[in-house]
Amino acid sequence: MMRTFLVALLFVFAWAAGSLALEASEKLLFEKNSLYQYIAVVEDTAKNERYVRNQKRDYAQGGIYVNAPEKLLFEFTQLGFVSLAFLDREPRDVLFVGLGAGAMPKYFNKHYPEANTDIAEIDPDMVPVARKYFYFRENEKMRVTVEDGRIFVKRSRKKYDLVILDAYQNDYIPFHLTTVEFLKEVRSRLKEDGVVVSNITSPFRNKFFDSMVMTYKKAFPHLYIFRGKKSGNFIFVATANGAVKEKQEIEKRAMKIQSARKLDIDLAEIASRVEMSDDYEWSRAKILTDDFAPVNLYKYQKSGAQK
Amino acid sequence: MKQGMVIYAIVFICGAVVMSFEILGSRVLAPNFGSSVFVWGSLISVFLAGLSAGYYVGGRLADINPSSKKLGLMIMVPGVFFLAFPLYSAPISDWIFMKDMGVRLSPLIASIALFLLPALFLGIVSPYTAKLMICSLHTSGKTIGTLYALSTFGSIIGTLLTSFYLISVAGVNALIMAQGVLLFIIAVPLFFMGLYCRVD
Numbered sequence: 466m467m468r469t470f471l472v473a474l475l476f477v478f479a480w481a482a483g484s485l486a487l488e489a490s491e492k493l494l495f496e497k498n499s500l501y502q503y504i505a506v507v508e509d510t511a512k513n514e515r516y517v518r519n520q521k522r523d524y525a526q527g528g529i530y531v532n533a534p535e536k537l538l539f540e541f542t543q544l545g546f547v548s549l550a551f552l553d554r555e556p557r558d559v560l561f562v563g564l565g566a567g568a569m570p571k572y573f574n575k576h577y578p579e580a581n582t583d584i585a586e587i588d589p590d591m592v593p594v595a596r597k598y599f600y601f602r603e604n605e606k607m608r609v610t611v612e613d614g615r616i617f618v619k620r621s622r623k624k625y626d627l628v629i630l631d632a633y634q635n636d637y638i639p640f641h642l643t644t645v646e647f648l649k650e651v652r653s654r655l656k657e658d659g660v661v662v663s664n665i666t667s668p669f670r671n672k673f674f675d676s677m678v679m680t681y682k683k684a685f686p687h688l689y690i691f692r693g694k695k696s697g698n699f700i701f702v703a704t705a706n707g708a709v710k711e712k713q714e715i716e717k718r719a720m721k722i723q724s725a726r727k728l729d730i731d732l733a734e735i736a737s738r739v740e741m742s743d744d745y746e747w748s749r750a751k752i753l754t755d756d757f758a759p760v761n762l763y764k765y766q767k768s769g770a771q772k
Numbered sequence: 773m774k775q776g777m778v779i780y781a782i783v784f785i786c787g788a789v790v791m792s793f794e795i796l797g798s799r800v801l802a803p804n805f806g807s808s809v810f811v812w813g814s815l816i817s818v819f820l821a822g823l824s825a826g827y828y829v830g831g832r833l834a835d836i837n838p839s840s841k842k843l844g845l846m847i848m849v850p851g852v853f854f855l856a857f858p859l860y861s862a863p864i865s866d867w868i869f870m871k872d873m874g875v876r877l878s879p880l881i882a883s884i885a886l887f888l889l890p891a892l893f894l895g896i897v898s899p900y901t902a903k904l905m906i907c908s909l910h911t912s913g914k915t916i917g918t919l920y921a922l923s924t925f926g927s928i929i930g931t932l933l934t935s936f937y938l939i940s941v942a943g944v945n946a947l948i949m950a951q952g953v954l955l956f957i958i959a960v961p962l963f964f965m966g967l968y969c970r971v972d
Contacts, residue, residue, distance in 0.1 A: 500809045587808060612875070613806025619869070641802035755803045759940035766940075 494598060499590035502634075506598045514538060515598060517566045524635050527566030527599070534600040535575060536729060541664050541698035542569050543730040544691050545629060548662035548702050550718040550736055551689070551710055556580050556626040560654070562614035562642070563632030564591050567601030574607045576726045582607040583625075585617035587632075615641050615650070624656045630663040640758040643677065647755075648684035648703075655705045661685065663701040672763035675750035675770050677701070678742065683752050688742035689715075691735060712739055747771065775965055776909055779901050782958050783919050786847065786897045787926025789951050792934040793854075794819045797887055799944045800861055804869040805879040814876075818883035819891050826895015833896065834903035835971055843900055844962030847955050850890040854952030858945040861886055898923050907969035 487493060490511035497504050508515045513532055516525035528538045537543045546569075549556065557580055561570045564586035574582050586592060589611045595601035603609055610617060614632050628651055632642050641647060651661055663681070667674040669692075678701075681688045685703035689710070692699055704710070719736035722728065749770035753760065797815050798807065805811050833842075868882045902916045909915075938947055 587806070613808050615803065616806045616875075619804075620872075639802075639807055640799070641807060644803075646803060754943070755799075756943035756945055758799075762936070762940040 495594065497590060497594075499588050501588045502637075504588075504590060504594055506594060517594060517599070519634060519636060526634060527568050529566065529568060529599050535572070537568060537572055539568070540693050540695045541666075541700065542572070544693060544698065544700040544735055545569060545631070545662050545664060546573075546728070546730065547691055547700065547715075547719060547732060547735045547739075548627060548629070548660050549722050550715045550732065551660045551702055551704055552626060553658050553707070554626070558623060558625045558656075559583070559627045559629070560585070560618075560621075560623075560625045561629045561631065562617070563630070564595055564601075564609060565631065566599040567595035568599065569629065569631065570607060571599075571601050574604070576728060578606065580606065583623070584609045585612050585614045587611070587613050614639075615647055618647070618650050618654055621654055623654065624659070625654055626656055626659050628655065628659070628661045630661065633664065633666065635666055638673075638760045638764070640753075640760045641755065643680065643760050644753045644755050644758050645680050645684050648681065652684060652705050657705070658707050659705045661701075661703045661705070663703075665699040665701060666697055667699065667764065668697060669699075670768045672750070672766040672768055672770075673760055674699070675747045675768050676753050676760075676763060678745045679747060679750045680753045682742055682745075688745075690740045690742055690745060691738050692740070709741075712737075715739055775967060776905060776911065776915075778961055778965065779905055780918065780922055782847070782962070783897060783901055784922045784926035784929075785954065785958050786894050787923035788930030788933070789850075789955065790819070790823070790891060790894045790930065791927040792930040792938070792951060793887070793890065793948065795931060795934040795939075796944050796948055797883070799939075800865070800886065801879055801882060804865045805882060808875065808879075810876045811879040814880040814883040815887070818880070818887050822888045822891025823895035825888075826892040826897075827899055829892065830896035830899035831903075834900045837968065837970055838900060838904045838907070839968035840904065840962040840965040841968070843897070843904065844959040846893055846896050846900070847959040847962070850893040851952045851955035851959065853890045853893075854948050854955065857948045857952070861945075904967055904969070907971070908967045 487507060490509055492508045492510055493505060494508055495506040502519050505518045506515065507518060508531065513530060514528055515531050516528035518525050530536055530538055556577060559573065559580055559582050561582070561584045564570070564584050570582055570584050586609055592609050592611065630642065632639060655661065665674070665677055681701055681703050685705060687704045687709055689702045690699060691702070716733055716736045719732040723732040747770035751757065794815065798812065801811050801815060864885050865882055868878055872878065873881060898919055902919050905911050905915045
């Protein structure tokens with residue numbers, strides 16, 4: 466009886482393991498259950514790409530081309546750099562909240578080696594993963610601090626030109642990094658005319674998306690939105706001060722930055738996608754606060770708010 | 773046996789309130805202390821410490837002439853804490869944040885300050901009701917098992933209801949205050965039941 470049971474159990478495990486199997490071309494390089502997440506580094510040997518995932522077959526959290534690790538593989542990482550066109554000066558102090566595979570800070574540091582780049586990452590296990598599998602290297606100008614992003618921002622005495630928020634995962638959004646109180650804390654860490662850019666993964670319009678738009682608009686005077694073409698990503702660019710930026714001006718600047726910094730991404734094309742947030746106005750969508758921010762439930766709820 | 777059913781319902785609701793409060797506690801801590809593993813560790817251990825102290829104290833109190841009236845009073849204590857919660861939670865959290873006792877100690881101290889006493893009083897309920905039912909209603913040992921089961925089942929419902937639903941219905945402070953109101957409501961029948969026993 467016991468033996469039959471054990472054999473049955475073995476079959477169940479074998480079946481479960483099989484259902485988790487990777488694509489034929491994929492190879493598992495590393496896996497670990499860290500304090501915060503399951504980390505899997507997977508290489509696609511056909512496409513020659515390497516990803517970090519939170520579930521074996523889920524969307525990647527980040528990744529690189531194995532043969533060209535200095536390039537930006539994912540569209541959302543390229544989109545994010547459009548924020549540079551909103552700065553009225555060269556960025557000297559920059560903060561990334563969320564390391565992931567380290568692709569964005571690595572790229573930024575390569576093209577802006579003179580800028581001071583701080584990175585806040587909650588998961589201590591992500592740092593060696595980024596280093597070993599994604600060619601991310603800290604240096605004199607670029608440092609990672611292992612700390613919750615919100616606490617880093619609250620404790621920081623520094624002022625930044627640019628803050629990049631990239632700590633929302635597909636399956637889990639830390640609510641305390643979405644609220645109007647948090648965004649105001651970020652704003653207080655910005656220099657005058659500083660810029661915040663945020664990567665939002667969401668279908669166009671559900672309750673989460675609507676609330677994010679209205680919350681950013683509450684915390685910042687101006688919000689600009691860029692839509693991914695290959696992915697369901699949106700990039701929010703919010704400015705702390707100053708006048709509205711015109712589309713032509715942003716495109717012109719993007720083109721200038723692209724050639725001056727030798728960026729291998731089409732920043733001007735990305736800039737041309739700019740959407741003014743006046744078109745995104747859902748007055749009935751709830752503003753997210755420290756008291757009320759059901760973000761992980763909102764992701765699965767259809768938007769009810771009208772213009 | 774009607775009175776027994778009322779007691780069962782009260783134990784169920786207190787079990788639900790404890791865990792709902794714990795889930796909401798993670799939201800209370802996050803703005804100042806983040807949602808690191810230290811925050812979760814502090815939160816869970818402080819709730820367990822409160823409950824275990826409550827079980828101990830509840831057992832001792834149950835040996836001193838237990839009555840439904842006294843039980844009603846003890847359920848109203850966390851009710852008062854919950855109703856006043858929005859008044860003291862932010863100032864205490866902000867103060868501990870400013871003191872900056874490190875990533876481990878800060879959330880631990882904050883959890884003790886905000887959650888220990890309400891959890892303790894809610895922990896009193898189970899052993900106290902067990903003694904009260906056995907000595908005044910003359911029920912058997914089966915009662916104790918039923919109370920344990922109902923209390924834990926209530927905790928399951930409280931956890932699921934809060935994390936799957938309530939959090940999108942109202943703000944954290946409003947939910948905590950509503951639970952304070954709920955505790956006052958369930959305390960009312962206890963004052964009319966007149967259950968008591970003398971322990972010599």
